[in-house]
Each structure stands twice: as C-alpha cells, then as structure tokens.
Amino acid sequence: MTASEKALDRRIKQHVIAKECVFFAVVQPGFEEVAADELREIGVADGMRIVEGGIEFTGRLDACYRLNVCSRTATRVMMRIAEFKASNFVKLRTHACGIPWELHIKNGRSIVFSITCHHSRLYHTGRIEEELRGAISERLALYGLVPVFPDAAGGGDIPQTVFIRFDNDRCHVSLDTSGEPLYRRGYKTHGVEAPLRETLAALILRAAHAERYGMIIDPMCGSGTFAIEAAMMMRRSLPGLHRDFAFMQWPSFRPAAFQYLVRSLSGGDAVSAPLPGTVVCSDIDDSALAAARENARQAGVQDAVLPEKRDFLREKIVIPPDVKALIALNPPYGRRLSSGDTGALYRRIGETIRGYAGCGYAIIVPALDLEKTMSLSYDRKILFMNGGIRVAVIVKNG
Ligand SMILES: C[S@@+](CC[C@H](N)C(=O)[O-])C[C@H]1O[C@@H](n2cnc3c(N)ncnc32)[C@H](O)[C@@H]1O
Structure with missing residues (x-):
C-alpha cells in the first residue's frame, strides 16, 4: 500500500466504518408503521423517523448490514451522504465536488443515477446527471480513481445507484446499499400472473x-x-442470506467482519429447524x-x-x-x-x-x-x- 492509499484507508475507517450514519429504509407506502415494528425487532431503531414511503434511522454500517440481511419488509436501504441547497448548476457542481466520493466508490465501479425533482429550480434530470458525473470524476481523479458510467443498464455487475432528490431546491444525495431490491430473495424463479412481491x-x-x-x-x-x-x-430464516448487496462493493466493506455478523444472526441452522x-x-x-x-x-x-x-x-x-x-x-x-x-x-x-x-x-x-x-x-x-x-x-x- 502506498502512503496515499494508507491515508485513504484511514479516512474510510474514521469517516465510514467507525461513524454513525443516517440510513433510509424504503417501504411500500401504507405499511410504514408495520415495517417500523420489524426495524425495532432487528434493533435498528436509533433516531427512527417514520415518513411517507420509508423510515429513517441512524447507526453504524453493521446496522445497515443487519437490516439488509434480516428485513422481510423493506424494499431497499439507502445511506444519506450529503444534503445541500443548489438553485443553479454551478452550486450543484461545487457541492457535488465537495462530497468525499473516494470514501464510497472503488476504482472502476459502475455508477448509475436515480434523480427526482420537486418544486425546485433545477429539474432537468439529464443535466443534473451530467454535472454529477463530472463532479464525481473530478473528485475521484484526485485519488487516482476512475468511475464508469454505463450508458445502458444490463450485463455485468449490478452498478452502484446514487439517489438524487431535489425538494424545494435542497439536494439530498444517498447511496443505495442493497443492490437488487430486497424483495428479490432469489427463490422466485417460477412466476404466475399477478404474483405478490x-x-x-x-x-x-x-x-x-x-x-x-x-x-x-x-x-x-x-x-x-x-x-x-x-x-x-x-x-x-434470514431472507438475505443467499444474495449479494451493493455495500459489498464499497471500499469500507470487510468480508470477514460481515461473515461474522451473518453467522451470529443466523444462529446456526435455522433453515433446517422444524416449523x-x-x-x-x-x-x-x-x-x-x-x-x-x-x-x-x-x-x-x-x-x-x-x-x-x-x-x-x-x-x-x-x-x-x-x-x-x-x-x-x-x-x-x-x-x-x-x-x-x-x-x-x-x-x-x-x-x-x-x-x-x-x-x-x-x-x-x-x-x-x-x-x-x-x-x-x-x-x-x-x-x-x-x-x-x-x-x-x-x-x-x-
Ligand atoms: C392473484 S393470484 C395469487 C398470486 C399469489 N399471491 C402469488 O404471489 O403468486 C390468484 C390465484 O387464485 C387462484 N384461484 C382462483 N380461483 C380459485 C379457487 N376457486 N380456488 C383456489 N384458487 C383459485 C388462481 O389460480 C391464481 O393463482
């Protein structure tokens, strides 16, 4: 490891692994209270705030891992990484360049965007994406890292989704931690008309x-x-036991620590226990x-x-x-x-x-x-x- 790689590793430990972060569990609207009960059971209820379509909570990365692996009710889990006011593209670019993308994105990682705008001066999602692509590339280049922006979805690894939500000129930036939606447990290989999620x-x-x-x-x-x-x-049995998650591609991911967490959660062989x-x-x-x-x-x-x-x-x-x-x-x-x-x-x-x-x-x-x-x-x-x-x-x- 070079000195600058070591320095980046130290910052990842300090600012991502050891830090309390804000997460958002996306939930089918109408069922927020029902899902909140599950989050409490899983033990990720710190700073819980229920809003339409989801639940915000705070915790370390292992809280986010636990929820992804254990939740039967959440659609996905996102990590909030920045929030700022941006009423024009110059401000958007400046703020987006200030986000420490190097703490979250590995070299060569594919990035896609999901952008929504409500009551904001910036509403052209194509142009917003263009500015973000530029900002992320610029910032990562300082660390010798290069992101990939696939032109069309499909093929290869599941890309990292960056969620951008503009609300009254405030820009909320979140990273998807789940990858494929959590209702894809991997067992439904055979469908019928109108299956339930x-x-x-x-x-x-x-x-x-x-x-x-x-x-x-x-x-x-x-x-x-x-x-x-x-x-x-x-x-x-743990619904997420046999699938991958977006956070596994993050520079902060430690496979051994994750395996230890999963072993402690699965408590042995729940899968073969009698019903x-x-x-x-x-x-x-x-x-x-x-x-x-x-x-x-x-x-x-x-x-x-x-x-x-x-x-x-x-x-x-x-x-x-x-x-x-x-x-x-x-x-x-x-x-x-x-x-x-x-x-x-x-x-x-x-x-x-x-x-x-x-x-x-x-x-x-x-x-x-x-x-x-x-x-x-x-x-x-x-x-x-x-x-x-x-x-x-x-x-x-x-
Ligand atoms: C909307 S689908 C159920 C989807 C299911 N929840 C899933 O996740 O795939 C309705 C089902 O009701 C079944 N069905 C309709 N009439 C029935 C009846 N009289 N007795 C039993 N099943 C019936 C249909 O064959 C169909 O599979």
Missing part, C-alpha cells in the same frame, strides 16, 4: 400478526408467496401449483410448503379444533375477469370466509365496491398500490 406478503403477514397463529393458510397461492414467506418467518406451525398452500390451477412447488424448493421450505390442488370456494380446509388459523388471501382480479364475474367471485369469497368462524384473515381487495360485496368485518384496513392498482388489505384478528 415477497416484501408485500411479509408486510401483510406482519400486519395480521401471523406469529400468533399455529396455521397459515394461503388458499389461492399462485406462485406461493404468502406460504413461502410464512414458512420462512416461522423458521426465522413450529403448519402452512397450508393450495390453488385451483396446475401451473400455479407447479410454480409454488418449485419456488418453495428454491427457498428451502419444500418440506413445509406442500401445494395441493383445491377449489377454495367448494372444498373446506380442515383446521384442527385446538389450532388458531390465519387465512392470507390474494384473490384474482383485473383484466381477465369481467365485472359481473368479479362481483360473483368476491361474494363467494365472503361466504366462504364466513364459513371459517374464529379464523383470522388478511384479504387483498382491489376496490371499495368489492369490499362491500364480500360483506366481511375487519379490525384494520391498509390502502396501498399493487401493480399500478389502488387496493386495500382488510385484516381480521382470529
């Missing part, structure tokens, strides 16, 4: 207090997301069942998630009298159903659910009129967007 399934299971039940039923399972997430929760409850997973469609089976295998829960062919609206699922069950339901909706079909289906769903007296349920409902059609009581309702459609989940405690 893994993070959304986990949020709904948490909102319904799935941990209080001995049986989780996913009776319109599609690719099996509710069932697989429920089995992974029961086993306490403390039962997961029931069924669908009417053979291709959905095949997808759910394969996904359960990829997730390592094939012994716990055994998809069965069943028409939920005609065949009753047997629940032992001493077992408390939660029905997590994501019924079909959208283009393939005519409005008449949809109304009849949701009426039947309401009748069927009423036949499971004493069970808890969490049901995704695509529209207010369909919620009325089902005529089911609930304790909690959360509105959110799913696949561009405004939907709700109604939750009834069993």
Whole structure:
C-alpha cells in the first residue's frame, strides 16, 4: 500500500466504518408503521423517523448490514451522504465536488443515477446527471480513481445507484446499499400472473400478526408467496442470506467482519429447524401449483410448503379444533375477469370466509365496491398500490 492509499484507508475507517450514519429504509407506502415494528425487532431503531414511503434511522454500517440481511419488509436501504441547497448548476457542481466520493466508490465501479425533482429550480434530470458525473470524476481523479458510467443498464455487475432528490431546491444525495431490491430473495424463479412481491406478503403477514397463529393458510397461492414467506418467518430464516448487496462493493466493506455478523444472526441452522406451525398452500390451477412447488424448493421450505390442488370456494380446509388459523388471501382480479364475474367471485369469497368462524384473515381487495360485496368485518384496513392498482388489505384478528 502506498502512503496515499494508507491515508485513504484511514479516512474510510474514521469517516465510514467507525461513524454513525443516517440510513433510509424504503417501504411500500401504507405499511410504514408495520415495517417500523420489524426495524425495532432487528434493533435498528436509533433516531427512527417514520415518513411517507420509508423510515429513517441512524447507526453504524453493521446496522445497515443487519437490516439488509434480516428485513422481510423493506424494499431497499439507502445511506444519506450529503444534503445541500443548489438553485443553479454551478452550486450543484461545487457541492457535488465537495462530497468525499473516494470514501464510497472503488476504482472502476459502475455508477448509475436515480434523480427526482420537486418544486425546485433545477429539474432537468439529464443535466443534473451530467454535472454529477463530472463532479464525481473530478473528485475521484484526485485519488487516482476512475468511475464508469454505463450508458445502458444490463450485463455485468449490478452498478452502484446514487439517489438524487431535489425538494424545494435542497439536494439530498444517498447511496443505495442493497443492490437488487430486497424483495428479490432469489427463490422466485417460477412466476404466475399477478404474483405478490415477497416484501408485500411479509408486510401483510406482519400486519395480521401471523406469529400468533399455529396455521397459515394461503388458499389461492399462485406462485406461493404468502406460504413461502410464512414458512420462512416461522423458521426465522434470514431472507438475505443467499444474495449479494451493493455495500459489498464499497471500499469500507470487510468480508470477514460481515461473515461474522451473518453467522451470529443466523444462529446456526435455522433453515433446517422444524416449523413450529403448519402452512397450508393450495390453488385451483396446475401451473400455479407447479410454480409454488418449485419456488418453495428454491427457498428451502419444500418440506413445509406442500401445494395441493383445491377449489377454495367448494372444498373446506380442515383446521384442527385446538389450532388458531390465519387465512392470507390474494384473490384474482383485473383484466381477465369481467365485472359481473368479479362481483360473483368476491361474494363467494365472503361466504366462504364466513364459513371459517374464529379464523383470522388478511384479504387483498382491489376496490371499495368489492369490499362491500364480500360483506366481511375487519379490525384494520391498509390502502396501498399493487401493480399500478389502488387496493386495500382488510385484516381480521382470529
Ligand atoms: C392473484 S393470484 C395469487 C398470486 C399469489 N399471491 C402469488 O404471489 O403468486 C390468484 C390465484 O387464485 C387462484 N384461484 C382462483 N380461483 C380459485 C379457487 N376457486 N380456488 C383456489 N384458487 C383459485 C388462481 O389460480 C391464481 O393463482
């Protein structure tokens, strides 16, 4: 190591590894409080501030690693690195050159930008990106480092995303710490039409207090997301155990320390531990069942998630009298159903659910009129967007 490399290494230890940083966990809007509970459980609640679409918290890098590896509900985690006022491009360039990019970006690293502007004099995202590219190159050149700005996404390593948000002329600069979104757990290799995101399934299971039940039923399972997430929760297996993260490419990343952290988090072999409850997973469609089976295998829960062919609206699922069950339901909706079909289906769903007296349920409902059609009581309702459609989940405690 040369003297200047040693000096840079010392600064990385001092200003990144040993320093408290501000992070932001991106969360599906509508579920911020539900995700905040998970963050508290994971132990990353210092300085917690809940805002629309996410949760801010402070901590060292290991807090950010823990959240990326353990969270079932966050979409991604970002690290705030700068905030300044910039109402013209000269100011933007000057401030961006002052950011110590050398502490975060390795030589030859690909960088992409995600830029949003609200109520700000600077709104031309192309020009903003141009200034940032120039500033980062200029700053890194002082340390003999060269960044790469790929012209099109795709191929090779996942690039480092720099998030730029302009709000009332204030520029907020953050680095993505996650890489691929955290709902990409790596198990969903087989899809169906309208699958649920893994993070959304986990949020709904948490909102319904799935941990209080001995049986989780996913009776319109599609690719099996509710069932697989429920089995992974029961086993306490780490959702991010088998994937890479953007922070692994940072100059501050220490693989041995990270491995030690992961070993301490996984607490041995949670993956092979017996399931403390039962997961029931069924669908009417053979291709959905095949997808759910394969996904359960990829997730390592094939012994716990055994998809069965069943028409939920005609065949009753047997629940032992001493077992408390939660029905997590994501019924079909959208283009393939005519409005008449949809109304009849949701009426039947309401009748069927009423036949499971004493069970808890969490049901995704695509529209207010369909919620009325089902005529089911609930304790909690959360509105959110799913696949561009405004939907709700109604939750009834069993
Ligand atoms: C919106 S998809 C569920 C998606 C699933 N949550 C996932 O993550 O992939 C609805 C599913 O309901 C199934 N379905 C429709 N009618 C059914 C019925 N009467 N009984 C059981 N499953 C049914 C469909 O085959 C489809 O797979």
